[in-house]
Amino acid sequence: MSPTAVSQSPVLRTTASHKSAIAPAIPAFVPPPVTTAEVTWADLETIDLQLLDSPDPSVRAQLVAATKKALVEDGFLFVTGTGVTDETLNRHLAIAQYATSLPLEEKQPYAADLEAGSYEGYKLRGIWAVRDGVKDNIEHYNLESSSFDPGFQHPDALRPLIPEIKAFAEHTYKFVVYRILKLISLALELPEDYLWALHDHDKIIGASCQRYMGYFPRGDDDDKPKDIYIRGHTDYNSISLLYSQPITALQILAKNDEWKYVRHVPGAVVVNTADALEFLSGGVFKATRHRVVRPPLDQADLIRYILIHFARTRRDLPLNPIWESPVVKAAGTNPFQDRIDAGGKAPTQDEWLRERIRRTGNSYAPSNKGGSGVNNKVEEEILGTKVQYYT
Numbered sequence: 297m298s299p300t301a302v303s304q305s306p307v308l309r310t311t312a313s314h315k316s317a318i319a320p321a322i323p324a325f326v327p328p329p330v331t332t333a334e335v336t337w338a339d340l341e342t343i344d345l346q347l348l349d350s351p352d353p354s355v356r357a358q359l360v361a362a363t364k365k366a367l368v369e370d371g372f373l374f375v376t377g378t379g380v381t382d383e384t385l386n387r388h389l390a391i392a393q394y395a396t397s398l399p400l401e402e403k404q405p406y407a408a409d410l411e412a413g414s415y416e417g418y419k420l421r422g423i424w425a426v427r428d429g430v431k432d433n434i435e436h437y438n439l440e441s442s443s444f445d446p447g448f449q450h451p452d453a454l455r456p457l458i459p460e461i462k463a464f465a466e467h468t469y470k471f472v473v474y475r476i477l478k479l480i481s482l483a484l485e486l487p488e489d490y491l492w493a494l495h496d497h498d499k500i501i502g503a504s505c506q507r508y509m510g511y512f513p514r515g516d517d518d519d520k521p522k523d524i525y526i527r528g529h530t531d532y533n534s535i536s537l538l539y540s541q542p543i544t545a546l547q548i549l550a551k552n553d554e555w556k557y558v559r560h561v562p563g564a565v566v567v568n569t570a571d572a573l574e575f576l577s578g579g580v581f582k583a584t585r586h587r588v589v590r591p592p593l594d595q596a597d598l599i600r601y602i603l604i605h606f607a608r609t610r611r612d613l614p615l616n617p618i619w620e621s622p623v624v625k626a627a628g629t630n631p632f633q634d635r636i637d638a639g640g641k642a643p644t645q646d647e648w649l650r651e652r653i654r655r656t657g658n659s660y661a662p663s664n665k666g667g668s669g670v671n672n673k674v675e676e677e678i679l680g681t682k683v684q685y686y687t
């Protein structure tokens with residue numbers, strides 16, 4: 297497999313001339329102060345992507361070892377050296393703020409076809425059952441490579457912002473995702489471009505989804521299910537990238553079944569492993585369980601705007617373990633083995649994605665009912681394997 301050359305431009309800046317040429321004025325995003333609440337933070341590794349360019353092989357080797365340790369132990373890590381300035385980041389958080397604040401009638405015609413298993417467009421607020429009859433309080437505008445095709449329909453208010461969004465999403469994919477996949481390939485003792493070659497790179501952001509999102513506050517009425525903004529889950533793609541922002545609400549499920557908060561690291565991207573990488577690594581790198589809860593009191597009334605990039609493998613890729621990896625060969629298993637033994641095949645990224653999106657927030661799915669045990673765990677069988685949800 298020989299990967300297509302990728303953009304190596306290390307810095308994405310939104311310069312004044314760039315802005316005036318293509319970008320309209322929209323309300324600025326004003327970063328809120330970080331919380332002063334005392335919470336239990338997860339102790340996560342930070343990886344500097346710039347060290348990948350070090351001429352010293354021992355520096356690169358240490359970086360790969362640190363990545364592997366973080367992926368095996370936590371499945372979450374902070375990545376710095378992304379080339380995205382604070383100014384650019386705040387501009388895109390302003391776009392998230394703007395996109396989610398448009399009147400409902402402007403957004404409605406662009407609602408995503410969730411029943412077809414696609415997020416492209418708006419996921420509007422209050423259409424998912426979170427649990428026990430409580431509806432969701434989140435909204436997002438999702439862009440895929442096709443969203444940047446000439447003639448693709450966006451709300452009028454967003455259309456002038458699309459070139460900026462495209463530059464940001466493309467940089468995230470072709471610079472940040474590319475480099476993280478390099479590190480993960482090396483951690484699996486594979487050629488450094490191996491995982492990138494399993495991702496579609498002929499399009500602007502391959503098969504990725506670039507999301508502009510807002511979590512809207514809920515009143516404090518002691519209704520416990522309402523404290524959970526998104527139930528504990530794994531993501532459906534290969535790796536997820538969340539640009540760190542100041543509101544404390546993301547938690548990961550640590551080894552002892554304890555939820556720990558992910559702290560804000562200015563300038564970093566929070567990376568987590570997702571289902572497709574778990575399957576490709578034969579379970580060596582587990583998809584991480586995470587959830588979103590009501591922020592601490594000093595932030596509970598704020599809207600939490602976030603930017604997420606869900607990197608996905610090529611849509612037609614069957615999600616079988618990469619047996620060429622000595623690490624996978626030594627410790628991996630195929631989660632779809634029963635299905636294969638019965639004459640079936642592992643699902644492709646496309647099949648997995650569509651099935652999981654279709655089920656998300658649907659009241660018929662077991663994942664939206666209560667569970668049992670410490671964290672109300674619910675198991676749901678999907679395409680021959682099991683996924684878990686938690687309170």
Ligand SMILES: [Fe+2]
Nearest residue numbers: 529530531586
């Ligand atoms: Fe998630």
